[in-house]
Amino acid sequence: MTLTETQASELLTVGETAELSGTATSAIRFYERQGLIESQRTSGNQRRYQPWVPCVVRVARVAQRVGLSVQEITKVLQDVPDEPTPEDWQRLTDYLVADAERRIAELHTVLADLKSETKRCDLPSR
Amino acid sequence: MTLTETQASELLTVGETAELSGTATSAIRFYERQGLIESQRTSGNQRRYQPWVPCVVRVARVAQRVGLSVQEITKVLQDVPDEPTPEDWQRLTDYLVADAERRIAELHTVLADLKSETKRCDLPSR
DNA sequence: CTAGAACTTGAACATTGGTTGAAGTCAAGC
DNA sequence: GCTTGACTTCAACCAATGTTCAAGTTCTAG
Numbered sequence: 001m002t003l004t005e006t007q008a009s010e011l012l013t014v015g016e017t018a019e020l021s022g023t024a025t026s027a028i029r030f031y032e033r034q035g036l037i038e039s040q041r042t043s044g045n046q047r048r049y050q051p052w053v054p055c056v057v058r059v060a061r062v063a064q065r066v067g068l069s070v071q072e073i074t075k076v077l078q079d080v081p082d083e084p085t086p087e088d089w090q091r092l093t094d095y096l097v098a099d100a101e102r103r104i105a106e107l108h109t110v111l112a113d114l115k116s117e118t119k120r121c122d123l124p125s126r
Numbered sequence: 127m128t129l130t131e132t133q134a135s136e137l138l139t140v141g142e143t144a145e146l147s148g149t150a151t152s153a154i155r156f157y158e159r160q161g162l163i164e165s166q167r168t169s170g171n172q173r174r175y176q177p178w179v180p181c182v183v184r185v186a187r188v189a190q191r192v193g194l195s196v197q198e199i200t201k202v203l204q205d206v207p208d209e210p211t212p213e214d215w216q217r218l219t220d221y222l223v224a225d226a227e228r229r230i231a232e233l234h235t236v237l238a239d240l241k242s243e244t245k246r247c248d249l250p251s252r
Numbered sequence: 253c254t255a256g257a258a259c260t261t262g263a264a265c266a267t268t269g270g271t272t273g274a275a276g277t278c279a280a281g282c
Numbered sequence: 283g284c285t286t287g288a289c290t291t292c293a294a295c296c297a298a299t300g301t302t303c304a305a306g307t308t309c310t311a312g
């Protein structure tokens with residue numbers, strides 16, 4: 001389905017979306033290929049994004065820093081409807097916070113493992 | 127330089143090294159290609175590792191879980207001499223602990239970013 | 253209407269951390 | 283001294299996360 005002019009004027013081009021989300025256009029296209037975001041197309045086949053898409057991308061990038069893969073983030077975002085409400089963002093945030101905390105806990109485990117590992121290395125060479 | 131029989135008997139084959147370090151032989155060869163570990167060769171061109179090499183590999187694997195790349199681990203291990211003493215292991219451990227703690231701190235930063243990011247997403251669509 | 257910027261697709265490339273397979277060689281026990 | 287398992291190299295492949303390039307199309311401002 002293509003767009004009327006009034007509809008189009010509220011939408012963002014790939015370049016605008018990239019700039020607003022602080023990424024490269026190549027990344028935006030990549031994310032769309034991966035199903036992380038969606039676009040409508042103009043009659044000339046150009047991508048047009050909803051105005052909240054840059055926010056999704058920004059949050060996705062933070063989620064990547066938490067350690068989630070694009071695929072995982074895509075899955076999590078399935079539960080977030082179009083035009084997310086504050087509550088939707090909140091649930092998403094909660095999920096990511098929980099995940100980050102899990103990873104922090106894992107790092108503490110790694111620290112413990114590290115200590116036992118080097119301790120074992122000191123022993124007479126088995 | 128090749129090895130006399132007595133020398134060789136104290137050294138480990140790639141298979142033994144793999145088993146003692148809990149990895150695959152393919153990984154051991156990979157680590158050697160990357161410069162993470164070194165080997166001597168028999169007159170028949172087979173790898174022979176020092177007995178403490180499995181320990182190095184084990185610690186390297188923990189370091190990977192901390193988040194370091196093989197290249198970074200290799201660099202860190204440059205400072206660890208052959209036949210590491212307990213003090214050498216300790217310095218290494220300290221370094222990795224510090225790194226893990228840095229990453230934990232980074233995750234806390236990510237959490238903060240996440241909150242401000244989703245907060246911004248709630249605002250009237252700028 | 254037209255120039256130029258921004259867009260399109262598809263494929264190739266890069267990086268990290270390995271695994272797998274083919275084809276051949278070595279080492280150890282009987 | 284021969285068999286068999288363990289070893290050798292080299293190359294290809296995998297997944298993830300993009301970037302870059304070529305060749306062509308669309309959009310927008312003047």
